[in-house]
Amino acid sequence: MKLSIRPYVPEDAGSLTDIFYDSIHAIGSESYSAAQRQAWAPQPKDYGYWQQRLNQKPPFVAEVEGQIVGFMTLEANGHIDWTYTHKDFQRRGIASALYAYLESAARTQRIESLWVEASLLAKPFFAKRGFHVVRQNDTKRLGEILINYTMEKSLKKAKGESAP
Numbered sequence: 692m693k694l695s696i697r698p699y700v701p702e703d704a705g706s707l708t709d710i711f712y713d714s715i716h717a718i719g720s721e722s723y724s725a726a727q728r729q730a731w732a733p734q735p736k737d738y739g740y741w742q743q744r745l746n747q748k749p750p751f752v753a754e755v756e757g758q759i760v761g762f763m764t765l766e767a768n769g770h771i772d773w774t775y776t777h778k779d780f781q782r783r784g785i786a787s788a789l790y791a792y793l794e795s796a797a798r799t800q801r802i803e804s805l806w807v808e809a810s811l812l813a814k815p816f817f818a819k820r821g822f823h824v825v826r827q828n829d830t831k832r833l834g835e836i837l838i839n840y841t842m843e844k845s846l847k848k849a850k851g852e853s854a855p
Contacts, residue, residue: 692755692783696792699749699762701742706759707750708741710777717778722811723837730835748772751792753785763789765797769846771807774816790820798846806843817842 699707715732723731750773753761761776763786771793776785797805808828809817818824822842830837 694760694785694788695754696751696789697754699745699752701746703752703759703762704742704745705738707745707752707762707775708736708738710759710762710775711741711773712736714775714778714781718812724835727835727837730833731837733833751789751796753789755780755785761785761789763793765793765802765805767800767802769797769802769805771805774807774813786816790816794820794846803847804843804845806841808839809842810837810839814840814842817844820844 712732712734716728716734718728748764748766750762750764752759753763753776759777760780763774764772766772774786774789794805805822806825807813807817807822809822814824822844825841825843828839828841830839
């Protein structure tokens with residue numbers, strides 16, 4: 692599997708919108724109920740809304756053999772807003788590769804810390820990469836409570852530590 696990561700282009704918006712909706716609705720009920728998934732990603736898909744959002748916060752895009760399989764967004768303040776992998780490419784290292792790319796970009800930009808609102812499913816992923824929980828968030832959306840966690844990671848080098 693040859694994975695490549697590149698900057699977003701506006702023509703990616705449709706595929707990224709599909710990945711967002713499809714990955715959320717593919718989540719098992721052990722994490723979020725059907726009503727919670729519908730509140731998180733209401734159907735039908737709103738391509739125009741996502742085109743606008745993606746143009747404002749262009750993500751890094753992962754491709755495998757020309758197929759878009761994931762995306763992750765780094766904002767100038769260190770916020771990771773979106774981390775989504777195509778439902779058919781889960782657990783194949785896509786998010787790990789995107790995160791490594793993102794952290795390298797953050798270090799190049801001299802961003803001192805990263806933070807994310809991690810879903811129940813994403814929390815272990817970010818914890819494994821050195822993020823710690825700051826607080827639990829109970830977000831109300833379309834009458835449903837969605838739990839996520841604000842997590843952060845310092846990118847500052849400790850005294851005597853070399854860069855990764």
